[in-house]
Amino acid sequence: MSPSRHSGYVPQDIEPKWQKLWADHGVLKAADDSPKPKFYNLVMFPYPSGPLHMGHMRNYVIGDVLSRFKRMQGFEVLNPMGWDAFGLPAENDAIKRGGGVHPEDWTRGNIAIAKRQLGIMGVLYDWDREVTTCDPSYYRWTQELFLLFHERGLAHRMMSPVNWCPVDKTVLANEQVINGRCWRHPDVEVEKRDLEQWFLRITQYADRLLDDLSLLDHWPEKVRVMQANWIGRSQGVEVEFPIDGHPAESMRIYTTRPDTLFGVTFMVLAPEHPLVEKLTVESRRNAVREVVEASRREREIDRMSSEVKRLGAPTGAFAVNPLNGEKVAIWVSDYVLITYGTGAIMAVPGHDQRDFEFASQFSLPVREVIAPPTGPQRDLDSAYTDHGVLVNSGPFDGLDNKTGAQRIADFIEQKGIGKRSVKYRLRDWLISRQRYWGCPIPVVHCEVDGIVAVPREDLPILLPREYKPLADNADFWRVKCPKCGREARRETDTMDTFIDSAWYFLRYTSAHYKTQPFDPELADHWMPVDQYTGGIEHAILHLLYSRFFQKVLHDAGRADAIEPFTRLFTQGMIKRGGMVMSKSKGNGVAPDDLVERDGADAARIYELFIGPPDEDAEWSDAAIAGPVRFLQHVWRLVESPDSFDATGPDIPDAVLRRRVHQAIRKVTEDYEGFHFNTAVAALMELANTLQKYLQGGGERDDDWHFAVRTLVLLLNPMAPHVGEELWSRIGGQGLAADAAWPDYDPLAAAESDVTLVVQVAGKVRDRLTVPVGLSEKMALELALGSERVRGALDGHAPSKVVYVPDRLINLVP
RNA sequence: GUCGGCGUGGCGGAAUGGCAGACGCGCCAGCCUUAGGAGCUGGUGUCCGGCUGGACGUGGAGGUUCGAGUCCUCUCGCCGACACCA
Numbered sequence: 087m088s089p090s091r092h093s094g095y096v097p098q099d100i101e102p103k104w105q106k107l108w109a110d111h112g113v114l115k116a117a118d119d120s121p122k123p124k125f126y127n128l129v130m131f132p133y134p135s136g137p138l139h140m141g142h143m144r145n146y147v148i149g150d151v152l153s154r155f156k157r158m159q160g161f162e163v164l165n166p167m168g169w170d171a172f173g174l175p176a177e178n179d180a181i182k183r184g185g186g187v188h189p190e191d192w193t194r195g196n197i198a199i200a201k202r203q204l205g206i207m208g209v210l211y212d213w214d215r216e217v218t219t220c221d222p223s224y225y226r227w228t229q230e231l232f233l234l235f236h237e238r239g240l241a242h243r244m245m246s247p248v249n250w251c252p253v254d255k256t257v258l259a260n261e262q263v264i265n266g267r268c269w270r271h272p273d274v275e276v277e278k279r280d281l282e283q284w285f286l287r288i289t290q291y292a293d294r295l296l297d298d299l300s301l302l303d304h305w306p307e308k309v310r311v312m313q314a315n316w317i318g319r320s321q322g323v324e325v326e327f328p329i330d331g332h333p334a335e336s337m338r339i340y341t342t343r344p345d346t347l348f349g350v351t352f353m354v355l356a357p358e359h360p361l362v363e364k365l366t367v368e369s370r371r372n373a374v375r376e377v378v379e380a381s382r383r384e385r386e387i388d389r390m391s392s393e394v395k396r397l398g399a400p401t402g403a404f405a406v407n408p409l410n411g412e413k414v415a416i417w418v419s420d421y422v423l424i425t426y427g428t429g430a431i432m433a434v435p436g437h438d439q440r441d442f443e444f445a446s447q448f449s450l451p452v453r454e455v456i457a458p459p460t461g462p463q464r465d466l467d468s469a470y471t472d473h474g475v476l477v478n479s480g481p482f483d484g485l486d487n488k489t490g491a492q493r494i495a496d497f498i499e500q501k502g503i504g505k506r507s508v509k510y511r512l513r514d515w516l517i518s519r520q521r522y523w524g525c526p527i528p529v530v531h532c533e534v535d536g537i538v539a540v541p542r543e544d545l546p547i548l549l550p551r552e553y554k555p556l557a558d559n560a561d562f563w564r565v566k567c568p569k570c571g572r573e574a575r576r577e578t579d580t581m582d583t584f585i586d587s588a589w590y591f592l593r594y595t596s597a598h599y600k601t602q603p604f605d606p607e608l609a610d611h612w613m614p615v616d617q618y619t620g621g622i623e624h625a626i627l628h629l630l631y632s633r634f635f636q637k638v639l640h641d642a643g644r645a646d647a648i649e650p651f652t653r654l655f656t657q658g659m660i661k662r663g664g665m666v667m668s669k670s671k672g673n674g675v676a677p678d679d680l681v682e683r684d685g686a687d688a689a690r691i692y693e694l695f696i697g698p699p700d701e702d703a704e705w706s707d708a709a710i711a712g713p714v715r716f717l718q719h720v721w722r723l724v725e726s727p728d729s730f731d732a733t734g735p736d737i738p739d740a741v742l743r744r745r746v747h748q749a750i751r752k753v754t755e756d757y758e759g760f761h762f763n764t765a766v767a768a769l770m771e772l773a774n775t776l777q778k779y780l781q782g783g784g785e786r787d788d789d790w791h792f793a794v795r796t797l798v799l800l801l802n803p804m805a806p807h808v809g810e811e812l813w814s815r816i817g818g819q820g821l822a823a824d825a826a827w828p829d830y831d832p833l834a835a836a837e838s839d840v841t842l843v844v845q846v847a848g849k850v851r852d853r854l855t856v857p858v859g860l861s862e863k864m865a866l867e868l869a870l871g872s873e874r875v876r877g878a879l880d881g882h883a884p885s886k887v888v889y890v891p892d893r894l895i896n897l898v899p
Numbered sequence: 900g901u902c903g904g905c906g907u908g909g910c911g912g913a914a915u916g917g918c919a920g921a922c923g924c925g926c927c928a929g930c931c932u933u934a935g936g937a938g939c940u941g942g943u944g945u946c947c948g949g950c951u952g953g954a955c956g957u958g959g960a961g962g963u964u965c966g967a968g969u970c971c972u973c974u975c976g977c978c979g980a981c982a983c984c985a
């Protein structure tokens with residue numbers, strides 16, 4: 087027998103009905119011209135790689151609850167959905183399945199599956215605004231935006247040592263290399279290759295991307311810190327070191343520690359630095375060449391590890407310290423990176439740990455120029471990197487090192503041997519990919535005209551249907567130069583898929599706009615996104631790129647907003663068996679099975695009740711019984727209140743009324759603050775109160791109807807099918823989805839009596855029921871009247887009384 | 900190594916510096932019965948006690964406070980991010 091038979095609640099009987107009604111009524115279709123205040127609610131769109139599981143679903147359930155809640159609160163909610171549909175998994179999976187499936191067919195098939203799954207979970211979107219990034223109607227605008235970046239000098243092609251994933255056979259952006267490995271293949275080491283590639287100049291926006299983090303005060307602190315660290319702004323000084331015997335050359339270094347300039351005992355060039363070839367003396371050539379070649383061969387993974395022994399060799403050349411005129415040896419080592427600063431450093435082993443280790447390994451001298459507050463150090467076994475007083479620093483001796491750094495920097499600038507300078511860890515964004523399933527870059531390479539942008543009227547550059555790398559598809563790349571008409575070659579790189587997702591939130595605001603990527607007026611109406619919800623794994627990549635795009639579009643006069651997402655919520659992952667739910671682990675729970683067995687509403691409530699939404703949660707197959715029983719309980723309360731025997735103590739109407747108002751307050755606050763787990767708990771308590779009321783012989787009077795009606799409305803965003811069904815059965819007007827959110831009356835929610843905790847020396851000795859707002863004098867009198875309190879005081883009079891009205895009185899003997 | 904987060908019953912978790920463990924899962928006892936994976940009632944941190952009750956208890960050690968899961972210092976463990984950025 088079905089467990090639902092006892093309550094009469096059969097989710098499968100009601101869910102399809104309401105899902106159809108919502109669709110027919112266009113619930114959650116966003117009106118561009120609504121007089122209501124707008125609320126742009128967005129969840130990160132999925133990559134359609136197969137059926138969704140309950141790990142993915144958490145995100146969409148949270149988003150749907152918020153949409154329904156905000157809608158009931160009177161907002162015009164924009165809640166769109168789409169598909170991040172270009173990318174390598176489509177190619178890889180298509181190949182894995184025998185090569186018979188085209189990436190596009192695979193992708194479209196997965197989209198259909200996911201869309202149906204969202205539907206049976208009762209998750210609503212404005213599907214009229216659906217975007218699919220692999221659709222020409224979308225990517226022609228991705229191409230148009232590329233041209234915009236190109237015109238603004240923000241897209242350029244250059245030769246660069248790049249990260250190459252040997253499995254995907256394509257390059258990766260810096261952000262996509264994790265511990266020297268491909269972000270999609272944790273067991274595959276990334277190789278270095280020199281290739282000519284397309285880049286977006288995100289570094290030009292480094293300052294603004296960093297500074298504007300301060301505007302994002304509704305973002306998790308954690309994400310802002312991660313972005314700030316990623317951008318990695320540092321302030322330092324560039325200094326020119328003359329080279330002994332090479333009057334035409336000089337060695338430019340960058341340091342954040344000008345206060346240690348007198349402690350330089352050697353210099354180091356990155357192996358790729360152009361000066362290496364010029365400066366190396368004949369006798370050192372072989373050793374230096376060995377270092378250069380070994381570091382080129384070196385796998386990225388080794389180079390990232392700080393445990394590894396350094397490669398190093400002296401060039402035989404010497405630099406002259408411009409501050410004290412000392413000659414110091416110039417070395418080559420792999421621990422200096424060509425990609426940061428000037429690719430050359432001054433080494434101060436006394437005060438930099440890396441320099442210290444290198445000096446130790448090669449027996450190079452160490453000099454102390456900053457004395458710790460405790461006095462000069464002897465027998466150094468590590469670099470001293472803290473603050474102190476300058477010593478061995480000529481005219482700067484005796485200064486504290488902070489002041490010293492400023493003075494020395496001033497001195498360098500006055501002498502014209504260097505200047506203050508700001509550097510970033512952030513690199514330009516490498517966007518070229520050499521595979522098939524991506525957005526073609528709309529340029530043509532002409533022998534005469536060079537790189538020629540495709541004219542806008544020729545967009546889109548369609549991805550050919552034939553599935554093979556574009557570079558192998560002559561029909562695709564054989565074109566005429568748009569400028570001179572000669573034979574030319576179309577660019578065969580496609581764009582990183584993170585570009586597709588860097589502007590999709592703008593396209594939603596006018597998904598069918600025909601003349602531009604988006605209608606500027608509608609974009610300005612809906613933007614910025616009021617609430618953005620997604621996984622923490624996008625804390626850097628997607629969110630940084632999207633912020634960059636928004637700023638460029640702002641600068642181009644196409645968008646008002648300078649930040650795309652006002653409020654960010656990063657939800658935790660769902661684990662099962664200790665591992666993140668995923669297709670590859672095979673531990674996913676299919677929403678289809680849950681819907682079939684327990685219904686969509688129970689599945690939704692369980693996902694919300696499982697724990698704080700910003701933390702990871704462990705899925706329990708058994709625990710969903712709680713939400714199932716809860717919904718049955720609510721159903722019985724509303725549908726057959728007479729089935730509860732009057733066997734318990736009386737609950738006065740006034741108490742019932744008060745509990746209902748308290749529940750409105752609590753649940754509203756919890757929805758606003760994303761505390762869905764405690765919102766569910768509060769509704770469970772309300773249901774328990776309603777039951778107690780019936781069991782106390784409570785009448786089906788106005789207070790009862792108010793309680794039932796409120797329970798249904800408060801529950802509706804989380805369990806919308808039950809909400810609609812019960813709403814219609816109790817005679818609610820229209821759809822519950824359209825009903826107004828209940829208001830609470832602070833007076834009605836206020837308790838008249840409170841429990842006053844009586845402590846003696848901080849230990850609870852009694853609890854008294856007292857009226858709200860009791861005076862301290864009365865409270866003390868009542869407390870002293872307690873037998874147990876007098877016993878605990880043991881005849882002493884309290885020397886101190888701490889009184890917190892309506893909460894506690896503490897008597898300290 | 901650096902930065903950040905988290906440690907609370909058998910489990911998921913709750914608690915503006917003020918009754919630790921709300922709510923739920925599980926478990927125990929009982930009731931009801933159309934015998935069920937249903938419903939209802941009560942119980943369920945540990946220890947002492949027949950009950951009233953008492954002692955202890957939020958990873959560990961200190962501290963601030965009348966009062967600390969909550970604030971501070973140190974420490975252990977787990978998780979995440981970054982990791983030669985000069």
